[in-house]
Amino acid sequence: MDDKREKWVHLIFNTKVDSKGRVVHNYGTIQDITEMKKAEDELKRYSQHLEELVEEKVKEISESQMATIYALIKLSESRDDDTGNHIERTASFCQLLAKRAKELPDFADEIDDKFVDTIYKASPLHDIGKVGIPDSILLKPGKLTDEEFEIMKTHVQIGYETLEKVQEQYAYNDFLKMGMEITLYHHEKWDGSGYLYGLNGEEIPLSARIMAIADVYDALRSKRIYKEAFSHEKSMDIIVASSGSHFDPRLVSTLVENQEEFKLLYKLINYVSGV
Known part of the structure; x- marks a missing residue:
């Protein structure tokens, strides 16, 4: 091009042959599409900018929402001093068990x-419904x-209905969707007796099956107003004995194969939090 500027062209090339294929x-024709290409690139940049703005706003909403929900969780947890760092530990146990099961x-x-x-992120919601249980029972x-x-059993329904109301504002939020699953179903049992x-x-739901193991393991390991803390070994014996009845046997096998990680994680979280 004479002006030495970059040009975009659309080239159509044809060949005419006779009856013998010669x-x-x-x-052919050449069409200058430089302006159209510039407009297309500008549209892509604008679209990307909009996506970034939307993502930023969603993140702001998510973080604000998470902060509010976690405040409610901690408020619920504060009613029961014996639970200690139950929320933090069970979240980490769920994450670790899911990570190992993924393999x-x-x-x-x-x-x-x-x-x-x-x-x-969602597992800390599992007992949020306990805010509706009287202290005399809790x-x-x-x-x-x-x-x-x-x-006491109604805490799962109370928690589910609470989160369901929040989900009406965030219909496609995976965090809330899984939180509702875990909250409603984490006391179900593999053999149907839950x-x-x-x-x-x-x-x-798989998320609730994972939560069930994490919840029970932490409850066994921790001191409660009605029991002393059990050792890792005794806790594992109880869980293994309930494989196929209370718990998904494949997840129990995963826990057994990686039990040293869980044992260490329990100690680490308690050490960091000063428990």
């Missing part, structure tokens, strides 16, 4: 990096009566 002549063919289609990240030092236990719905096997 080339008669070639012809197995059985879970390859369900667990990816996003799942591992989401379960870490903090009772002895065994609950049948009537009291029925009231609550609220008596789901069994893979009817129970």
Whole structure:
């Protein structure tokens, strides 16, 4: 080009042949599409800028939302001094168990990096419904009566309905979706003897099956108003004995194979938090 500026062109080239397939002549057209290409590039830049703005706003909403929800979680946790750092530990246990299960063919289609990240963020929601349970039941030092236990079981429904109202504002939020699954189903059991719905096997969402193991492991390891803390070994014996009844046996096997990591993680979190 005479002006030495970059040009974009659209070239159409054709060849005419005779009945014997011999080339008669070639012809073509050249169209200058420089301005169209500039407009296209500008549109892409504008679209990318909009995406970045939307992503930034979503992140702001997400962080604000997370802060509010975690404040409610900590408020709920503060009612029970014996739970210590239960929220932090169970979140880390869920993350570790999901990460190790991700390496197995059985879970390859369900667990990816996003799942591992989401379960870490969503698992602290599991007992948020306990804000609706009376202190006389939540903090009772002895065994609950049948009537009291029925009231205690409602914490999963209370938590689910609370999160459901939040989800109405954030319909496509994966964090809330998984949080609702975990909250509602983490007391279901592999053999169908859990609550609220008596789901069994893979009817129970994977996130809730992972949470069930993390929750029980931490409860066994920790001191409660009704029990002393159990050793890692005793806790593992109890969980293994419940494989196939309470827990997904494949996840229990994953826990057993990586139990030293869980043992160390429990100690590390307590050490960092000064427990």
